Amino acid sequence: MTGQTQVRRGADRGPARRPPEAGPRAHARPNPRNRTRSISLHAIVVVVGAFVLVPLLYGVIGGFKNTQQLSTNPFGLPSPWVPGNYTSVLSSGSFWRELWNSTFIAVATTVLVVAVSAMAAFIFARFSFRGRELLFTLFAAGLMFPFAVAILPLFVLLRMFGLLDNPLGVILPQAAFGLPMTIIILRGFFRAIPGEIEEAATLDGCTAFGFFWRILLPMARPALATVSVLAIVASWNNFMLPLVVFNDPNWWTIPLGVQQFQGQYASDTARILAYIVIAMIPALGFYAVAERQLIGGLTAGAMKG
Numbered sequence: 001m002t003g004q005t006q007v008r009r010g011a012d013r014g015p016a017r018r019p020p021e022a023g024p025r026a027h028a029r030p031n032p033r034n035r036t037r038s039i040s041l042h043a044i045v046v047v048v049g050a051f052v053l054v055p056l057l058y059g060v061i062g063g064f065k066n067t068q069q070l071s072t073n074p075f076g077l078p079s080p081w082v083p084g085n086y087t088s089v090l091s092s093g094s095f096w097r098e099l100w101n102s103t104f105i106a107v108a109t110t111v112l113v114v115a116v117s118a119m120a121a122f123i124f125a126r127f128s129f130r131g132r133e134l135l136f137t138l139f140a141a142g143l144m145f146p147f148a149v150a151i152l153p154l155f156v157l158l159r160m161f162g163l164l165d166n167p168l169g170v171i172l173p174q175a176a177f178g179l180p181m182t183i184i185i186l187r188g189f190f191r192a193i194p195g196e197i198e199e200a201a202t203l204d205g206c207t208a209f210g211f212f213w214r215i216l217l218p219m220a221r222p223a224l225a226t227v228s229v230l231a232i233v234a235s236w237n238n239f240m241l242p243l244v245v246f247n248d249p250n251w252w253t254i255p256l257g258v259q260q261f262q263g264q265y266a267s268d269t270a271r272i273l274a275y276i277v278i279a280m281i282p283a284l285g286f287y288a289v290a291e292r293q294l295i296g297g298l299t300a301g302a303m304k305g
Contacts, residue, residue: 056277063274070269085274095275097250098257099282105170105242105253106235113175113231114224117182122212124183125190126198136187142180148240155244169245174235182227189223190216229290236283254279 062070063085064078073079089095124136154173163169193216201211217224239255246252252260261275 056280059273059277062270063277065270067268067270082270085271086278088271089275089278094249094252095257095278098252098254101167101251102236102253102255103282105167105174106232108167108171109174109178109235110228110231112171113178113182114228116175117179117186117227118217118220118224119212120179121183121186121190122216125187126208126216136183139180139183142177143184147177151240151244154241158245164245165248165251166245167251170238170241173241174238178231178234182231185227186220186223189220193219225290229287233283233287254282 058075061078062074064081064083065073066082069078069082120139124132158164158169158173163172197215198211201215206214237255238253239259242251242253242256243259246256249260258276258279262272265271
């Protein structure tokens, strides 16, 4: 009876279940080639980050030292901390005047270059006429024209028109040299917008300018933000053109202020470091805020193009 009972119990349970076989992914090992590539990329990122962050940290910490501490202990922490280098820069009226000049020139340049480039890119993207591609190629060729080559004839023209020691002498040339890149970027965005949208707007009685102003520009906000960031950063970092145009210290920008401050306090390295660090804060802050928009706009433009 016991044997029959055990047989029946075994039959009631059904056939024995096999353990699930492990698929090929369960025992898959990471590809050595992919692992090597990942390690190499991380190493490159670490090295590049070190090249960027180490000088920045050295400047920030060095601004809290005096010249003697920089000579005896250049890489250590300040002992004692000297915040007077930063406070003396922030309390000077010349720094805030240079900050305002740089901001005003950068904003004016950006508004001008984006407005003109948007209209030109609209013509190149949505209209067909003889010589369009040739004219666009001429604009694109402006990218290969170095600014330093044009500085002498540009100075002669600015002096002829009385634009020396005038912010327009910096704003207008900066906008002119920023047109090629801006037109190329905006044209790619404008061409990616479907033609059916323009046809529907035309049937609703929208003019060409109305389509450009009411439909095209709102749809191209990522592109407009991208070119605006590029124009502001380029204007903020421009040194040669303000150096040629401005002799009046009241119109000096931040790069010129850094040069003047370095010449005035050539023996006080710690104070120079403090000035440079403070001068970098507006540009770094602006780029940190606009970084996502900049990268997103460039990526979207590349995908559409």
